[in-house]
Amino acid sequence: MDPKRELSSIDLSALVTELGRYEGAKVDKAYLYDDDLLRLKLRDFDHGRVELMIEVGDVKRAHVADPAHVADAPGRPPNFAKMLRNRLSGADFAGVTQYEFDRILTFEFEREDENTTLVAELFGQGNVAALDETGEVVGSLSTVRLKSRTVAPGAQYEYPASRLNPLDVSLDAFARHMDESDTDVVRTLATQLNLGGLYAEEVCSRAGVEKEIPIDEADEEVYRALHGALERIAERLRSGDIDPRVYEEPLGDAELDDADAESGDRPVVDVTPFPLSEREGLPSVGFDSFNAAVDEYFYRLARDDAEEADAPADASPSRPDFEEEIAKQERIIEQQRGAIEGFEEQAETERERAELVYAHYDLVDEVLSTVREARENEVSWEEIEETLAAGAERGIAAAEAVVDVDGSAGTVTVELDRESGEGDDAGGTVTVELEADDGVEVNADRLYREAKRIEEKKAGAEEAIESTRRELEAVKERKAEWEAADEDGGPASDGEDGEGDGEDEEYEVDWLSRSSIPIRSPDDWYERFRWFHTSSGYLVIGGRNADQNEELVKKYMGNHDRFFHTQAHGGPVTLLKAAGPSESADPVDFSEETLREAAQFAVSYSSDWKDGRGAGDAYMVEPDQVSKTPESGEYIEKGSFVIRGDRTYFEDVPCRVAVGVQCEPVTRAIGGPPSAIEGRAATSVTLEPGMYAQNDAAMMVYRTLKERFADQSFVRKVASADRLQEFLPPGGSDVVD
Template sequence: MDQKRELSSIDLGALVTELNRYEGAKVDKAYLYDDDLLRLKLRDFDRGRVELMIEVGDIKRAHVADPDNVSDAPGRPPNFAKMLRNRMSGADFAGVEQYEFDRILTFEFEREDQNTTLVAELFGQGNVAALDETGEVVGALQTVRLKSRTVAPGSQYEYPASRLNPLDVSLGGFKRHMRESDSDVVRTLATQLNLGGLYAEEVCTRASVEKETPIEEATDDQLRALHEALERIGERLRSGDVDPRVYEEELDEGDGDGGEDDEADDRDPRVVDVTPFPLSEHEGLPSVGFDSFNAAVDEYFYRLEHEESDAGEAPTDASASRPDFEEEIAKQERIIEQQKGAIEGFEEQAEAERERAELLYAEYDLVDEVLSTVQEARENDVPWDEIAETLDAGAERGIPAAEAVVDVDGGEGTVTVELGEDDTRVELDASAGVEVNADRLYQEAKRIEGKKEGAMEAIESTRQDLEAVKERKAEWKAKEAADDEEGGSDAGGGEGDEGEEEYETDWLSRSSIPIRSPDDWFERFRWFRTSTGYLVIGGRNADQNEELVKKYMGKHDRFFHTQAHGGPVTLLKAAGPSESADPVDFSEETLREAAQFAVSYSSDWKDGRGAGDAYMVEPDQVSKTPESGEYIEKGSFVIRGDRTYFEDVPCRVAVGVQCEPVTRAIGGPPSAIVDRAATSVTLEPGMYAQNDAAMMAYRELKGRFKDTSFVRKVASADQIQEFLPAGGSDIVD
């Protein structure tokens, strides 16, 4: 069976109780190994040295390790480790919590001058973010900028959308969620109830319910038995009643390399799973018991790491051990770009604060009237809710000062107003005057600019790291050249050169693939390039639909939309936004690919239809002006004149990994993606939720590459999800 590489939500729930026993331990140092393994060295008064390990790469784990199982400290600490040392050295560990039922742990550290929160995301691409007392991101292993959430320095940390906790749901809620499914029992538990495959099967076994029972055939008694099995698991986790097990699997001859020296019977069994209590699903496997789940997790991942190291092949020549300078250079350049983005963000935030301050002076009389009204009411002991009601009544009567107020927060003692032509929102301290509030905003702008200076220092440090890598690369190349001159070369041309070129482009077999990150203006939209090379872009929401038509639609482009309601605005571009364009005679293949893109990302997919209809018009047929007496919603347009229809267009998308000329995830109509990607998978409307389908596709793609870390970096599950339509999906190849 496959070896476990990630802790589940149930595992984390069992670990949290044990990790909190180390509350009060002091942080000594932070170390970072290979960009995804964070080690915090702590000192505990009773236990001595404590090693907290958090790994968020292909392996995802968080536990305290036996010091004998910890590798030596790496060399020069990277910037993230330096930042943690500055913020957390001497801090007290104040506890850890699991965020809802997600694979997220929140570690709290307290120090007299500042507190720090570490958020470990043990799902998807994985991440660790350090937050200050306000929840603002100070630093993160990975910068995340998605439509649904952002994790970037200077921004407020955003948790993923909440998930149902199957261990807390009532019987009525459990039945309702189960009955809403059109799948079988085990798949519904795994996906809709968020249990995952193993524990979904375990619950079915404990409840004596056949796993593949269709939901519509499941009786109320069976659902009640399933719920009771879940409740018993939840009670064990909450009470700390664990009986940890590390499960093993004996190796047979088929697991060896098949050689004459393969003495399988003499080899130790390999570890395959670690659980907080024995599982019926693993009844046939040998297991080892432990006193604590933390100790079991530590032993499991220590053995897993060494088993994989022993199974790895040693380099057979000098080229195999050559450092991947290109990837390291690309990594440092990416960090610099992220830091530049942070600086731009700080500049924008500081400017926004100054503009708010200036607005207070520009609307001085109005703001002063709002503040005076609230202060006078509070002096007369008028409750905050009555103040809000009075302001609402004043707004209905058309009093400008009252109309400007959009929120009254008695708990914080603040009033929020909208000022200026753009209705800029400004939160005011209701107990202070206009000048004090304006000065507070100016001071905030200065504070943000101070963070900008720190980011500029970080860029300089990263640039030094980049130059050091380039120097090492130059030294290596000089040594290689000297070795070639000394030993000569037997390599010839002709077929030998062709063979080398073929190897270079066999991306799936390469042990290391350099990262070449793109920086294209269209990546925040839905997009793909047709098989003939033309760019197609689509809106993700009403705002983007408006933006595409108003800002990016050229006179020689083509506008596509679906007959079904709820489709994206889709543009087949004749040229880029700053390029001049001539009329284009698009091929039928190109037009059909754009139509398939429009259909696949429309409500046709979400509704589970296998095909849909689309139409195409010229840009001058698209208008925002409705007929007399009619109204047009945001993101919608009026189409006038004849349309070219594409009927019965299949709902299909492919997602893949592109390796040249840049490295990234791509997605769109299969005919446009398959040849452009090093490898891809095709999906159609189906039963798996968007995030589950993304994870399935990610695992499938990652498994095809020898360099699995490359896929994690450029085509994580979150990045793949950006290319999947809303609604359920199935992989069809």
Template sequence: MDEKRELTSVDLAALESELSDYIGAKLDKAYLYADDDVVRLKMRDFDRGRVEFIIELGDVKRAHVAATEHVPDAPGRPPDFAMMLRNRLSGADLARVEQFEFDRILELEFDREDASTTIVAELFGDGNVAVLDEHGEVIDCLDTVRLKSRTVAPGTPYEFPSARFNPLTVDYEGFAARIRESDADVVRTLATQLNFGGLYGEELCSRADIEYNLPVEELTDEQLERLYEVVSELATRLREGDLDPRVYYESTGDGDGDGDSDDADAGDGSENRRRVDVTPIPLVEYEHLYSEQFEDFNDALDDYFFNFQREEQVEGGEPKRPDFEAEVSKYEHIIQQQEEAIEDFEADAEAEREKAELLYANYDLVDEVLSTVQGARAEDVPWAEIEATFEEGAEQGIPAAEAVVGVDGTEGTVTLDIDGTRVTVDAHTGVEKNADELYKEAKRIEGKKEGAQAAIEDTREDLEAVQERREEWEAEDSETEVESDDEAEDDEPTDWLNEPSIPVRSNEQWYEQFRWFHTSDGYLVIGGRDADDNEELVQKYLERGDKFFHAQAHGGPVTVLKATGPSEPAKEVEFPQSSLDEAAQFAVSYSSVWKDGRFAGDVYMVDPDQVSKTPESGEYLEKGGFAVRGDRTYFEDTEASVAVGITCDDETRVVGGPPAAIRPQAATSITVEPGQYAQNDIAKMLYREFKSRFADETFVRKVASPDRIQEFLPPGGSRMVEE
């Protein structure tokens, strides 16, 4: 028999009662997997914790809560539809889950203080998801529908299909009248006129002990009453949630695949069975099939569709084992960094409080320094002269002057050495105000610590999900994980340069619209190509936890070292020094430093909250420009150097960026430095050199044309570096 691919109206009626238990869950984030027609709603429930709701609309049409280990990894750059969902629903509470009449339509209503939003999932025909405002008007939809019978389009009132006859709520007179109107047999009448579909039409006939092909005109009153009783019993079970979900298996023909439907253990021959259906209650029609019992219908649906799709994916070959170790290592590395960051936040906050307490403990000394500066500035004494005065006072042994170790006229600050601790104070205000600012800074740092603690919990959840998936995989495929010596030899790295034919494999990513590379530690760095890119990077992609880099020279790209992807929650990350150095080199290499023929330049780094599009009073910011405020971390005399390479593992493509990051990733690479050859000329030179290195020259033409190479070259002249 064919495997089930779509939910029925009976399935949705059963789901409605189960999903009502999730009312009150708060939506965290929404995702759209455009290639698979999947909408994912990630929610938090007070009792259950993380809740993942999946709506699929392609060849498979389903809607149910899924186990976290069965949820696909977050996609790349979220499309506009997903961003709209996040803007409308982030923080909203699930308020209502309802099946529309007896149709394959599910409504999920979310409430937030500022708005009410309803998601309508149409699990029939081509499938669709429409998002409605509190007035029932379509905000957006996956597919626009314009038919004579109905319209589903943004900006118009949502129109449901014509209401189907609902056999679960009709009284006996209405039921009997509907049946008697038919000129078909009983099973076809139940399937089409009463909207039960073929399977449940047969099931109801079997339970009422009525022949499938009995013409309706021959149906007796007693039989009709019995049929209504059976339908009413089904309606009551669905409405009250009195379910007994089952996943049914059919033998694949190798071995005995049938068994007792009440047997919870697949027993011998389980590997010769395949899942064919999932139902909210046991069916008489399936008594001959082996079935597995589940506590919840959601769990049964998740088991069926997850494994059904896995079986489809492996047909014709063995599934490729996911790299669980790499995922586990990644999350463990992130957790370690987050734990270290928390320790640093605690230490930094304590250090700020200690500075504030030092100011109060040495109130008279600090006040004397501040009063001296303020008095001198009131008389327009230059800062350099004030600094010289303190130096003279220190030579004379004046305690207040001896405490001054630095004066910065551009910032209007004085740095003091108090009991071996350096404290920088604002010379324009008093002791109390300076101490208060230090306490505020300590509180701000503790706020970052709280954010890091929340982030670490999310990361631990992700780690646990990967570990559970690994255990499940190893339990199912333990035999295939033992590799022979011959197989181990096959794992030797491929010598791509001497391969006669290299398959082209590519997967376009959201960040490719910008300059980009991955650091040697695996972090993404993106940079603008022009002023428009710079604007978009700061306004759309610069998030908490990221680092902002810019060359000290005018005319450089905004460079962002990403802590997380755009579809992931922002997290504080302690970046390795190697990633910071590579991001700085990237920023200087694609700046005017290269264009001017210089081999090095200075770069500064700041946090996202220090970057603003709002200029100071009287200033003007040109397009692509930003105001940067506060302390900066400088990378002085950073070398301008870029490597361009070609990758062959996983993906075949051109990559470019700092040599330390690119060389390990690429099958081969070429380093360039500022030089005499124009950008298009050096691109052609690199292309010819790559062609000479690969045995498969056609591969180079496909993936590394001069135009693609040029995308990774800095503006201005370049030359190859002999290596």
């Protein structure tokens, strides 16, 4: 059983109340680990030191942690952590809420000079956004630009579209949503009612309802049982009547015979705010608070993951379970197909409701006008409902159409007749929920907009299914490559023919499929500059600013190196090194490929890229042609040089860089000309000048690279978005397909 890695909406509902107990705590400092784990260190009068952890990567969680479970502070804080320190230091924690039934928590912080809101998105790709008092995004871990919403600095924060809250839905509304499905009960609860798989099964178990009953066979009694089970869960959450559990893997035969076996030594699989029928077969540990249970669960999950990663690797990598991965992707595609069909049906249903509102304009207007007039005269909702019921008994058409009045939501639900004689849906009635304070046109427009919103979700699902299909094809290709290697006798070992030099054999290991990759961190003198190694192995270094340009020429340029620069103003000093800084060098006859790679490096990190040009020109000179002595009466800016004598030109050099992950002989992020990087990286992504800001492009590359590795924690450690950004040129970028 795969362990749970994300908190559910129900989990967050249970956590919010407990997190609210820390209101009034003061923020000391913010830390960011591995681009996706935010730690806020607070001080509380009653609780002492408080460690608030928010993680939005592969693991998605938010809770207060035992200080013993908190890792040491990371090194130099990235920009996001610096911004939070500036805004939150000394601020009071003013409370936390869950946004509707979404996996979104909103943390409020107050300070005399400014207030800050932190929105933690614990779904999808995950994100944390910091907002000012007006709701404008000050900064975020990831920038989101979609048709439906935008999360970007300077923009107003937009929450995702609202979802139905299954814990706060009336029986009639519950039945309507269930009836809109064409699958079985448990799948409808999971998708239409937003419960997810585990809690959908739990509701069925508690209601005593068979999970696989087709919706068209489910009657009112089934709906009442399911709705009652939901209400009981909701009431437990509202009242704080919880009994948290951390569930563990079942005992093996050896453990059953071992009297000293302790539960804390077994891998964890789930954490829940109360015991679940669906987890009865698993051993569990109880806790006094759900927060403590969540903290313990994720602490042990990280320990389990680390132990798995540190397990001794086989001499040769074991065969990945391609069949399981293929089956998984095919299951996802099937679920996505079902979602698309569901969106189509929902959009058509909302559009039909809007059209029926207009088709029955006079009747709907009479209902709404009657209710509005009564409310203006301060008639209670109960009296309105009684009056409409009495009118229906007297045969008043408008009153007969009303099937439900919900005073808490301010809505009236009417039943409208379809037009007869048109297709399979001819005749019959359709229920429509109307906002009582709005007129006919506004209600119809709301329904049309809802249909449009659902269609946009359908478009997103169609994009997702295409992405999943590509992933499926990639798995099939890797399987075919592995099987072909097996037929050829398997991967060659180092020195198999007695003459291997290590360079050609470097990536015979399938690093992407390895479940664990050992980290071998380099410590090279040139890593504070821009740098790469050419295809032939020579080091190329470039300045990041005027100071580094000066330093490279004065301190690191050797007699037999080559100096490159672009024709365009604003390029880095680029040196093609003949040897290291402390090594003696002989004259080198560099190949044409090596020279062009150095020229491409110079062009790609120059203003040519920043200005969006697809290519640029560069030149090369000998070191003795480079001088800081200007002509008489002239002035040279810092970081600039005088070039005397003939130059060798490289024209129309493409602006392109590749960024990837190197696994052997060291593990690190690398970047530079594609022809040089693709031969050294286990995998890489190629970019060209484009529209995405540097930090956004870095996050796109990071997510792409992480998805390609089975050991995704390895990518987070050696090639975080911050590290990848160091290899991206200044200005906008696009990923090259």
